[in-house]
Amino acid sequence: MEPVEPDVMDPENDFIDLRDVEKVFDVRRRTGLLRREKQQVRAVDGITFRVARGEMVGYIGPNGAGKSTTIKMLTGILTPTGGRLRVAGIDPSRERTRLAHRIGVVFGQRTTLWWDLPLRDSYRLMHRMYRIPDARYRENLDRCVELLDLGALLDVPVRQLSLGQRMRGDIAAALLHDPEVLYLDEPTIGLDVVSKAKVRGFLRDLNAERSTTVLLTTHDLTDIEQLCKRVMVIDHGRLMYDGALGGLHEVGASERTLVVDLERELPPIELEGSRVVRVEGPRQWLAFPASSSAAPLVARIAAEYPLVDLSVREPDIEAVIARMYGEARGEPAER
């Protein structure tokens, strides 16, 4: 990835700007009947990317990769434990309320709507909460009602809505205050084909007509194919790929991983023709070109490091993508 200069910022091209962002959670894990051990989970492990105003970018990766944690940091719900993060020039965790007026968030698995209230009343509450000028509120609501087909649903309590209806209701709620950026976390999860098409069409128009910046997290690669020119893949809290969707397979197929167990924790192994992509205690993961043999690399590590064990893994990213493609086609996913 290209190097970043820490203090140069262009508000249009760096609309969302992450530099070496980290989030480490301290957790207590049960290690015996009565024993609990303190451990750290590196949910996001040094991520750098920038998104320009008006871009629509897919953010994908397997379960537990760190996607939701990233989005929570982008909204200010979570504070990074390292690095620098800005959205529209704002530090989200410091100015969460100010930022809230400029962003919209849809979490597919949860609703921001009031469960017992009709949709219309949830929208009225948001009108007041965000202090949206009356004319703008009415215009945005009318537009969402028309394009998301919500007319017949406005007086129905949210708990009576189907998942697809509720999702459309949630998307409208996130857009009433004209956010410049929209984070969508699994917006088509559990939806039928017709609802998916409706949601995708709406997002495409929104991005084209209003230049709303969209960051889209999904397990359904068809969402990405139909909406995003650019996709970022995260795995184990690290950015594995950032580019066109079509380039994913090439990258995925181009590297294999050598997993090395050393006698003790050591600094990352530095050997030509390989790069360390992950370190966990005495275990290190080294990526090397899939086209070359692992043998010379193994021989050098064995000669220069206190080696205990090793194994070669096929391209991680390819597995990730294959799994997601499998899910997108309705095939059972291997977890």
Ligand SMILES: Nc1ncnc2c1ncn2[C@@H]1O[C@H](COP(=O)(O)OP(=O)(O)OP(=O)(O)O)[C@@H](O)[C@H]1O
């Ligand atoms: N509040 C928390 N405390 C401790 N660990 C957490 C917390 N939130 C997330 N994690 C851990 O951080 C890692 C990344 O989780 P995250 O929810 O960001 O992944 P994800 O990519 O969104 O996954 P999914 O697709 O399953 O939603 C996981 O190992 C998760 O268990």
